[in-house]
Amino acid sequence: MGTKAPTDTSLRTQVYDSLRDALTAGQFAPGQKLSFRYIASTLGVSLTPVREAIRRLVAEGALEMRPGRSVRVPLMTKAKILELRDIRLALEGLATEKAAAVATRDEVARLRRIAAELVAVRSRGDSPADRLKIREFHFALYGIARQPILLRAIEGLWLQTGPYMNLLYPDYVASPLGPERRLRIVAALQAHDAAAARRELEGDIYDALSYVAGLADAAGNIAPAQPLQAKRRRGRSSLPPSGALAFP
Amino acid sequence: MGTKAPTDTSLRTQVYDSLRDALTAGQFAPGQKLSFRYIASTLGVSLTPVREAIRRLVAEGALEMRPGRSVRVPLMTKAKILELRDIRLALEGLATEKAAAVATRDEVARLRRIAAELVAVRSRGDSPADRLKIREFHFALYGIARQPILLRAIEGLWLQTGPYMNLLYPDYVASPLGPERRLRIVAALQAHDAAAARRELEGDIYDALSYVAGLADAAGNIAPAQPLQAKRRRGRSSLPPSGALAFP
DNA sequence: AATCAAAATTTGTGATCACAAATCTGAGCT
DNA sequence: AGCTCAGATTTGTGATCACAAATTTTGATT
Numbered sequence: 001m002g003t004k005a006p007t008d009t010s011l012r013t014q015v016y017d018s019l020r021d022a023l024t025a026g027q028f029a030p031g032q033k034l035s036f037r038y039i040a041s042t043l044g045v046s047l048t049p050v051r052e053a054i055r056r057l058v059a060e061g062a063l064e065m066r067p068g069r070s071v072r073v074p075l076m077t078k079a080k081i082l083e084l085r086d087i088r089l090a091l092e093g094l095a096t097e098k099a100a101a102v103a104t105r106d107e108v109a110r111l112r113r114i115a116a117e118l119v120a121v122r123s124r125g126d127s128p129a130d131r132l133k134i135r136e137f138h139f140a141l142y143g144i145a146r147q148p149i150l151l152r153a154i155e156g157l158w159l160q161t162g163p164y165m166n167l168l169y170p171d172y173v174a175s176p177l178g179p180e181r182r183l184r185i186v187a188a189l190q191a192h193d194a195a196a197a198r199r200e201l202e203g204d205i206y207d208a209l210s211y212v213a214g215l216a217d218a219a220g221n222i223a224p225a226q227p228l229q230a231k232r233r234r235g236r237s238s239l240p241p242s243g244a245l246a247f248p
Numbered sequence: 249m250g251t252k253a254p255t256d257t258s259l260r261t262q263v264y265d266s267l268r269d270a271l272t273a274g275q276f277a278p279g280q281k282l283s284f285r286y287i288a289s290t291l292g293v294s295l296t297p298v299r300e301a302i303r304r305l306v307a308e309g310a311l312e313m314r315p316g317r318s319v320r321v322p323l324m325t326k327a328k329i330l331e332l333r334d335i336r337l338a339l340e341g342l343a344t345e346k347a348a349a350v351a352t353r354d355e356v357a358r359l360r361r362i363a364a365e366l367v368a369v370r371s372r373g374d375s376p377a378d379r380l381k382i383r384e385f386h387f388a389l390y391g392i393a394r395q396p397i398l399l400r401a402i403e404g405l406w407l408q409t410g411p412y413m414n415l416l417y418p419d420y421v422a423s424p425l426g427p428e429r430r431l432r433i434v435a436a437l438q439a440h441d442a443a444a445a446r447r448e449l450e451g452d453i454y455d456a457l458s459y460v461a462g463l464a465d466a467a468g469n470i471a472p473a474q475p476l477q478a479k480r481r482r483g484r485s486s487l488p489p490s491g492a493l494a495f496p
Numbered sequence: 497a498a499t500c501a502a503a504a505t506t507t508g509t510g511a512t513c514a515c516a517a518a519t520c521t522g523a524g525c526t
Numbered sequence: 527a528g529c530t531c532a533g534a535t536t537t538g539t540g541a542t543c544a545c546a547a548a549t550t551t552t553g554a555t556t
Contacts, residue, residue, distance in 0.1 A: 036538065046511045055300050059307035061400065068518055069538055083395050090338040147331050152309065153401065284508065294541045316548055317508055
């Protein structure tokens with residue numbers, strides 16, 4: 001286990017996390033203007049940390065500034081989804097190639113374990129846990145590449161596509177193609193076959209994002225999906241409890 | 249000509265521009281801590297806009313937060329330069345491919361004109377103007393692709409590599425390879441030959457960044473170059489006057 | 497000289513205030 | 527009803543203040 005860096009406890013970061021989670025879950029409608037004072041009072045903080053958190057989200061492309069000094073949730077269009085698809089193909093494909101070149105046995109074993117857990121979660125119909133496991137698998141894969149700048153860039157892309165990946169449920173993920181591809185990615189990493197690993201990974205992203213782009217209406221706009229619910233869950237939700245600050 | 253969007257006149261943005269220009273020019277040493285109050289008093293503003301500008305630069309990777317709540321200029325290593333090289337190859341290669349597919353005659357003509365101006369500037373030994381023209385050429389090229397998210401991502405990469413591109417002067421740019429490659433890129437765009445355009449563009453970036461990486465010392469560290477000076481200039485500097493806020 | 501703890505100083509963070517720009521509201525008019 | 531514009535309200539911006547965390551300085555001690 002790695003030593004845990006001292007967590008950033010600043011209010012700024014807590015507000016950032018709250019907004020990021022709410023955006024990723026699709027709790028804000030595209031085009032919706034965000035009021036600084038509303039966010040501040042909802043989260044029980046002053047304007048200062050809210051401003052800095054929003055500034056960061058704007059820099060990351062998760063929010064956008066409008067001419068009159070207001071901030072809103074970006075509208076998503078089919079063209080933007082396809083653009084993000086191609087950027088993700090380029091960067092996540094690159095990370096996968098690099099990962100295949102240097103993956104250790106332990107890292108391959110960990111990836112295989114996450115892929116198995118994902119199959120188990122999916123068989124239970126627990127979509128929220130499914131999404132988390134998919135994220136865990138991908139970032140475990142990209143982390144193997146040991147390229148911190150690349151990893152940060154990919155995180156930014158996931159932040160922008162996040163609200164729309166719920167649209168893959170439940171229809172798209174019913175295909176057995178995903179699990180098969182993940183196993184082939186793991187096998188390619190084990191064999192240090194960078195080209196094969198990239199090919200499989202790219203197929204996965206290409207199909208998923210193309211599917212989402214296909215959901216755009218005639219005007220090219222896509223509405224983000226609502227937060228997911230587990231099909232049948234006992235006890236607590238599979239989603240980890242969020243921090244102290246959250247939106248209703 | 250396109251209609252000009254109303255310029256953002258907020259102090260936050262002015263401070264951001266000042267810091268970005270100073271960083272790009274290599275005016276801050278790697279590892280140097282930046283004091284909010286020093287910046288604020290130097291630029292004659294309060295802490296508030298300084299904080300937001302720094303927050304944005306941190307989000308873009310141009311500055312980094314350190315454990316104790318301080319902000320510093322990132323150290324640059326050979327490994328980071330090579331990582332940035334490969335990311336730039338992926339994204340700028342992608343943008344070039346897309347540009348080649350859709351370039352109009354006017355756009356190709358504009359690119360060719362910029363390439364010619366660059367040759368003229370270089371023959372005068374005006375390195376600062378040279379750098380500006382190179383940037384103009386590349387972003388004119390990437391702009392043709394009409395992919396705004398991709399363009400923003402590339403701007404972020406240039407911000408991170410910026411302070412080190414001065415190291416290409418005067419030795420590296422003496423090679424006639426650069427001008428030749430740019431002409432071949434323009435020709436490929438004219439022929440809508442995406443593969444050829446990408447190949448030439450990638451060769452340009454690969455050689456330049458590999459050269460910079462080769463300047464790293466035994467520990468892998470690279471110091472950014474000092475601001476450039478024109479070889480022989482008459483009258484004013486070729487650098488456009490910066491805004492009201494600037495560092496000494 | 498080298499070491500180290502206490503004191504002094506500097507620094508980033510968060511809250512609050514003042515203000516102008518943006519937005520909303522509604523009365524009056526066509 | 528639809529439109530316009532003045533007044534009221536809300537909103538983001540920038541400055542300032544208080545405070546605790548981090549850093550530097552100081553001075554006693556070995």
